[in-house]
Amino acid sequence: MKIDLSNPAWRQTLPPARSIAADAPVAACAFNRDGTTVAFALGDGQVRRLPADIKAAVPDAAAPLHKGVVLALVGDPAGDGFVSGGDDGRVLRIAADGSATELMALKGKWIEHLVAYRAGAVAASAGKSMFLLRDGEVREFGPHPSTVAGLDFSKDGSRVACAHYGGITVWSLSKEVALPPRRFAWQGSHVALRWSTDGKFIATGTQENDIHVWRVAQATDMRMQGYPAKVKSLSWTADARFLYTSSQPVFTAWPFSGKGPEGKPPLQFGEEGAGLLSVVAAHPTAEFVAGGYDSGELQLGDIKTRRSVVLKMADGSAITCLAWSPDGFKLAVGNERGDLLVVDLRR
Amino acid sequence: MAQVQVPVTVLTGYLGAGKTTLLNRILSEQHGKKYAVIVNEFGELGVDNDLVVNADEEIFEMNNGCICCTVRGDLIRIIEGLMKRKDKFDGILVETTGLADPGPVAQTFFTDDDVKARTRLDAIVTVVDAKHFLGQLEQGSEALEQVAFADVILLNKTDLVGADDLKKVEDKIHGINPYARVHKTEKSRIDLAAILDKGAFDLARILEFEPDFLTHGHDHDxxxxxxxxxxxxxxxxxxxxxxxxxxxxxxxxxxxxxxxxxxxxxxxxxxxxxxxxxxxxxxxxxxxxxxxxxxxxxxxxxxxxxxxxxxxxxxxxxxxx
Incomplete structure (x- = not known):
């Protein structure tokens, strides 16, 4: 049971997959903690849950949980279900049986981003504030200079970084020692944020089609330019050696091992896809990466062999989200049209 | 895949000119169309409608050294969010606060590729208070700029001024921006077809239309x-x-x-x-x-x-x- 892109079978046939038409744009997708269920956040208020096993029977769609759009979704780090956020201002915990309980409600706000930390914490962004939800408690951090447009936990879960106009803010979450927030400044609007898997770097995508990366300890920063569009999807490899970025026609990885990427070109590899990558997701354990295009094409890349294979052909509907199962053998894919796809990479 | 571009109407106007009244009309009247409305203050609108979105007028300067390139990042995010809805709508209205410069809102629709792909700026509609407009001109540049930016002007509260005063206001508007279409209204009452999805930005009528320029007196306001x-x-x-x-x-x-x-x-x-x-x-x-x-x-x-x-x-x- 191994993913091998040099195997001819991988290059000639598409892997087995399940596809369901949901008829509402997909904003986010995620696997639950044990990888048995996958869920999709939909533009009609539904959180559609499917068994991760693509041969298992599909249950009927449940009633919408949110009024409006489900904008954000993560696997529940404190349970077997999911946590969702919507433009109705609510954060819901969805249990394994599909029942939902409200964790937070902010009238008139949108819950735009959710991130989870494995020890049971969830951070949500709503307007200019970040909210930490842990052990039945909600704590607010902010306000920031503008609406929070991206956030992520540090490697050890002790801090959360938030992107906004003029840079990023790093909050220490400790209740015992109240540390002031740290501000890392860079002019302009930062629209996506990912903290490196080793905790050393924080990367943002900017409105000006650049990437900005800060070294957290030294507070030094670097800027990578040359993208034809905003980089809204960033993904660090499990070993933190590379940062994958969207908005290129091929997989594009900045090297962060050794002295870092300064003065070096990014590593670009794989088949040129149709359009630009709209979402990238590094594999949770190995050297693979999944990339969804704004044309609907889906590719799987291997940085070791610098190869890629097509998992799904372009169909005109931009891929909006990707999620790997914890074991790295299944890939969930959502698009603008509302196709819910689960690909099984075991051959 | 070719996408349908949703028409966007930017609604400006000095405080109290009648923007809220107009928005309430758009949201409550039966016109068979569905509009998403991006407002600054929820509370002002009397209508409970899940297509009303609160915005914060978050303006930022593009990081490209051009001082005029200010855009509304909140609008970019909100439009992206609205496009994730299953239920589509016929248009988007963006309300600006009474004292806001319409520039950053309009520029947002030129700047962001995602917004450009999904929406098109249809018109800048300015509501003018017939009774107070001349006084507002004295107080600062906002009322003036809102008229200068407009494609369509609602000259509102015409019932509160006499014929002579109304004529003065009309002349003043014409002197600033003779290319805008002016509709005279009371209580913001207007056929929405006259202001929404007019393609005022498509400029078709510019060539046909030549205003007769007014010559002003010797005041140096x-x-x-x-x-x-x-x-x-x-x-x-x-x-x-x-x-x-x-x-x-x-x-x-x-x-x-x-x-x-x-x-x-x-x-x-x-x-x-x-x-x-x-x-x-x-x-x-x-x-x-x-x-x-x-x-x-x-x-x-x-x-x-x-x-x-x-x-x-x-x-x-x-x-x-």
């Missing part, structure tokens, strides 16, 4: 600096020269040029070339084809402050074949 002017020619335009000239002009003078629009007869081209700009940002496209018997003529319109008509005219003439 600050609003007198804001004016509009047009340049026409029936000689074909060299597209490369024009791009260079217009690019340099907007770069240099974009801060003073609120609006620029035009229809060009490009040398040898089968279609009209149309463009429109807000401050330093400009967008252009091919318009309707020239038909047999059409008079192939070009026309540019500028609305702004301290416009040097002779200089602009010379600059454009250098772009002609």
């Amino acid at each position: 600050h609003e007198e600096e804001v004016k509009s002017l047009s340049i026409t020619s029936d000689r074909p335009v060299d597209p490369d020269k024009f791009q260079k000239w217009m690019g340099a002009l907007l770069q240099l003078r974009g801060g003073d040029i609120f609006r620029s629009k035009g229809i060009l007869a490009i040398d040898g081209a089968p279609r009209r070339y149309v463009y429109q700009g807000v401050h330093m940002m400009m967008d252009s496209d091919w318009g309707s084809p020239w038909k047999e018997g059409d008079k192939r003529a070009s026309k540019l319109v500028f609305i702004g402050r301290n416009l040097d008509g002779d200089n602009l005219k010379r600059g454009f003439e250098d772009c002609l074949k």
Whole structure:
């Protein structure tokens, strides 16, 4: 049971997959903690849950949980279900049986981003504030200079970084020692944020089609330019050696091992896809990466062999989200049209 | 995949001019259409509607060294979010606060590629308070700029002024921006078809329309600096020269040029070339084809402050074949 892109079978046939038409744009997708269920956040208020096993029977769609759009979704780090956020201002915990309980409600706000930390914490962004939800408690951090447009936990879960106009803010979450927030400044609007898997770097995508990366300890920063569009999807490899970025026609990885990427070109590899990558997701354990295009094409890349294979052909509907199962053998894919796809990479 | 671009109407107007009344009408009247409305204050609207979105007027400067390139990042995010809805809508209305410069809102629709792919700026609609407009002009530049930016003007509260005063207000508006369509209203009562999805930005009528410019007296109020002017020619335009000239002009003078629009007869081209700009940002496209018997003529319109008509005219003439 191994993913091998040099195997001819991988290059000639598409892997087995399940596809369901949901008829509402997909904003986010995620696997639950044990990888048995996958869920999709939909533009009609539904959180559609499917068994991760693509041969298992599909249950009927449940009633919408949110009024409006489900904008954000993560696997529940404190349970077997999911946590969702919507433009109705609510954060819901969805249990394994599909029942939902409200964790937070902010009238008139949108819950735009959710991130989870494995020890049971969830951070949500709503307007200019970040909210930490842990052990039945909600704590607010902010306000920031503008609406929070991206956030992520540090490697050890002790801090959360938030992107906004003029840079990023790093909050220490400790209740015992109240540390002031740290501000890392860079002019302009930062629209996506990912903290490196080793905790050393924080990367943002900017409105000006650049990437900005800060070294957290030294507070030094670097800027990578040359993208034809905003980089809204960033993904660090499990070993933190590379940062994958969207908005290129091929997989594009900045090297962060050794002295870092300064003065070096990014590593670009794989088949040129149709359009630009709209979402990238590094594999949770190995050297693979999944990339969804704004044309609907889906590719799987291997940085070791610098190869890629097509998992799904372009169909005109931009891929909006990707999620790997914890074991790295299944890939969930959502698009603008509302196709819910689960690909099984075991051959 | 070709996407349907949702028309966007930007609604401006001084405090108390009647914007909220108009929005309440749009949200509550039976007109068979569905509009998403982006407002600044939820509380002001009496209607509970899940297509009403609260915005914070979050303006930022583009990181490209151009001081005029201010845009509304919150609008970019909100429009992205609205596009994730299953239920689509017929249009989007963006309300600006009474004292806001309409520039950043309009520029947002020129700047962001995702927003451009999904929406098109249909018109800037300004609600003017007939009773207080002349006084507001004295208080600062906002009321003046809102009229200068407008494609469509609702001259509202006409029932609160006499015929003579109304005429004065009309003349003043005409002097600032003769290219806007003016609708006289009471209590913001208007057929929505007159203001929404009008394609006012598609400039079709610019060529047909030549306002008779009013000559003003000798007062030197600050609003007198804001004016509009047009340049026409029936000689074909060299597209490369024009791009260079217009690019340099907007770069240099974009801060003073609120609006620029035009229809060009490009040398040898089968279609009209149309463009429109807000401050330093400009967008252009091919318009309707020239038909047999059409008079192939070009026309540019500028609305702004301290416009040097002779200089602009010379600059454009250098772009002609």
